[in-house]
Amino acid sequence: MRRKLTNWLVDAAFCLFAVVFSMLIADSVLPADLSATARAVEDTLWALACAAVFVRRRWPVALAVVLVLAGIWAHLLTGPTLVALFTVAAHRPPRVTAWVAAVALAPAPLVVVRQVLEPEPDRFARGVVFFFLILGSIGWGLYIRSRRQLIASLRERAERAAVDARRQAREDMAREMHDVLAHRLSLLSVHAGALEFHPGAPPAEVQRAAGVIRESAHQALQDLREVIGVLRRPENGERPQPVLTDLERLAAESRAAGMNVALDQRVGAPEEAPPVAGRTAYRIVQEGLTNARKHAADAPVTVTVSGGPGAGLTVEVCNPAPGGSQRGPIPGAGQGLIGLAERASLAGGRLEHRQAGDRFLLTAWLPWPG
Template sequence: MTRPTARDRLADLGFVIFAAVFSLVTAEEALAGRELSEQALFHDSLVGGLACAALFLRRSRPVPLAVALLVAGMFSHFVTGPALVAVFTVAATQPLRVTRWVAAVAVAPLPVFLIRRPDAPLPVFTSGVVYFALVAAACGWGLYVRSRRGLITELRDRAERAEAEAQRTARESIAREMHDVLAHRLSLLSVHAGALEYNAGASPDEVRRAAGVIRDSAHQAVEDLREIIGVLRAPAGADAGERPQPTLADLPRLAAESREAGASVGLDLAVDDAGEVPAPTGRTAYRIVQEGLTNARKHAPDSRVGVRVGGAPGTGLEVEVRNPLGAAGRERAIPGTGHGLVGLAERVRLAGGRLEHGTEGSEFRLYAWLPWNPPRTQPTPGVPS
């Protein structure tokens, strides 16, 4: 059992005050029709005071306290307030099975009371019925508090699980982005470095041009890595000031980079206006083509790569990358992580599309379909959208 906090102690004190005030305020009406001597009234009040003080035990011994106060409440009106608090505590903190037993103890004397005192004065009869009604109300209120507390706990657990899932998804998204960007840049570095290594008779201009491409690619890779690390370090919801993300309109630039590295890339961009493609869809299509070109450089560096992108609003966007299969056992091939297509499939799935990849005859085919929702109609001026 956890140690009570200062707030718990204040709540206990509040319940003690409530029980005492309730017993005092209702004493005159409850004791009407009963002739008690001053000594009996003193003893009755003393028992009520002890019952109120006993409420400080309601957290450690709720069930024995409730049973004892319910029994004492049948003989002393001043125990009624503490008994209500004890019943409420049991209903709010204990299992339903225990609460049912305590409720049975509270209600059991009611038939006896009604049978033994059929001719009791109206005030006495009414006070007895009201007592049992109050006990039932305290039990019901405790069950409500217990249910509400359980609901709050469940909602808090759900929120924590949702937050953890969101963090995991964010980490996976950043990992996919890091893989796609750096794999592309580093494969370009490897291609140009390999060309310098095997082309010993290259002219100074060719060496200078290759070295410039290597320098630019390395610089770009460092910038991409710095951007991703900045996103990781930025507080939640903060503007990290990151560079614009690639879109479908950047595909010609991507194909040009591969051509500068010596690859033969054919790009068929059959989209009337690439700028009309939704940004998330265009970014996903860009990453698909980027991964396809990276894989082609790794496994079939001397082959022509065909890239086809087409679609329209309402029908979706199709992305296809084809390249001949590379020669088996090729030496000094660019190493891969083995997670490119796995991460790409996850990216496409999150975008609501589907991804297919595999060999078709003598070619490797990477195909994806992405949803492209039709543009929303512009609202008429003066008419709420």
């Protein structure tokens, strides 16, 4: 794999650091009585060590160990050694870094013992500075490694949050389309079924049913356009959401479709209900009426809404148990009640559905802070 230009530039910068660092310390670390041959060997090893910086990414551990061991005899390898130790700490696991650091710091006790046996302040000071430089390079490498891991973790977390947000948006959109379209399409099915089972109905009744079918189809298309429009242009905000006061309109639509719906609203000021609670209550009643049309189209349905600030909002939809309709059941995916339970839970409430004798009850409680 070809190296990136930035990697070449970084390696060149580290090589330059090694060269400059070794040149700065040369006068203080090279013995004064060094022969010309020994100085040539020192310079050759120093040049090779500085050039080896360019392979530090491929063999960081081997390079660091070789430079540490070679530094026992050579005097100008401190700069390349610091770069190699930094690379190990920044790119290798902490366990490997610990082993390399142990090798690099192994001569430290010998320096202390030698100072005790043969005191030489300048030599001891150089040794202390050297080992502090080793610790500094390793510590800086560990910092860079932990920072890189932190950035990678934050990036991964952000990507995961974006995926979760997209999935949640899809689920919300699917739930919204189900709630809206299932209600409209069930109206279409009811009136189409009425025309099918009563082909000899009076023209006025046929005309009324056809008008309801046309209006329901038009409204379903309009709702679908609004939902898809929000999906395409999320920056424009969400589509207008229903509130608790819209229950009267919902019940009127169902009555116009031929259902026997009794709405008992015992909320003193429904316009003051929290938007989330009102919207969720509307969707619960909407789904309850849709299910009633599917399974008991000719039977009466009772919708009761009660509560207020502090006590919460209670919604109950009661209709005969499935099986009482003379028409065939309207097909469904069976996801409506699951979606309602999720809606109620997201709103901080709860939802239950059960069959009590020959009646089917859909009950929900939603919070309404006082």
